[in-house]
Amino acid sequence: MARGQCQWLEPSFEIRRLATGHFLMIAYLTLEIRIEGAHSLKDKRQVVRSVKDGLRAHFNVAVAELDPSEAWQRATLGVVSISGSRDYLEGLMHNVERHATRLANNAGGEVSDSFVDFLSEAEFGGRLAGEP
Numbered sequence: 001m002a003r004g005q006c007q008w009l010e011p012s013f014e015i016r017r018l019a020t021g022h023f024l025m026i027a028y029l030t031l032e033i034r035i036e037g038a039h040s041l042k043d044k045r046q047v048v049r050s051v052k053d054g055l056r057a058h059f060n061v062a063v064a065e066l067d068p069s070e071a072w073q074r075a076t077l078g079v080v081s082i083s084g085s086r087d088y089l090e091g092l093m094h095n096v097e098r099h100a101t102r103l104a105n106n107a108g109g110e111v112s113d114s115f116v117d118f119l120s121e122a123e124f125g126g127r128l129a130g131e132p
Contacts, residue, residue: 023121
């Protein structure tokens with residue numbers, strides 16, 4: 001390789017078994033937020049940003065708005081975490097949901113519905129979406 005050139009390595013997204021022999025689990029929490037007081041897209045974004053930032057700051061989770069729409073009075077957030085313990089993930093997602101409810105209420109919204117789903121490595125074959 002010539003000097004000054006970088007060699008980019010392709011990352012491996014293969015999920016490996018943990019040293020304990022357990023496989024990884026993915027927990028996925030969906031939060032439906034109703035924002036009755038929103039009169040503009042800016043009002044909606046303030047509530048969504050407040051909830052997302054609060055969850056990221058308090059927990060080690062990934063948070064994103066799902067299906068962003070121009071509807072001012074509703075939003076859907078997805079929260080994801082990965083662990084080797086389903087029990088840990090269940091407790092974490094329960095705490096995340098409670099905290100999200102408080103954050104939404106403080107920001108002028110309300111969590112109107114939520115549901116959690118779990119995915120084990122056996123269900124996704126040890127590879128992330130998009131991998132052959």
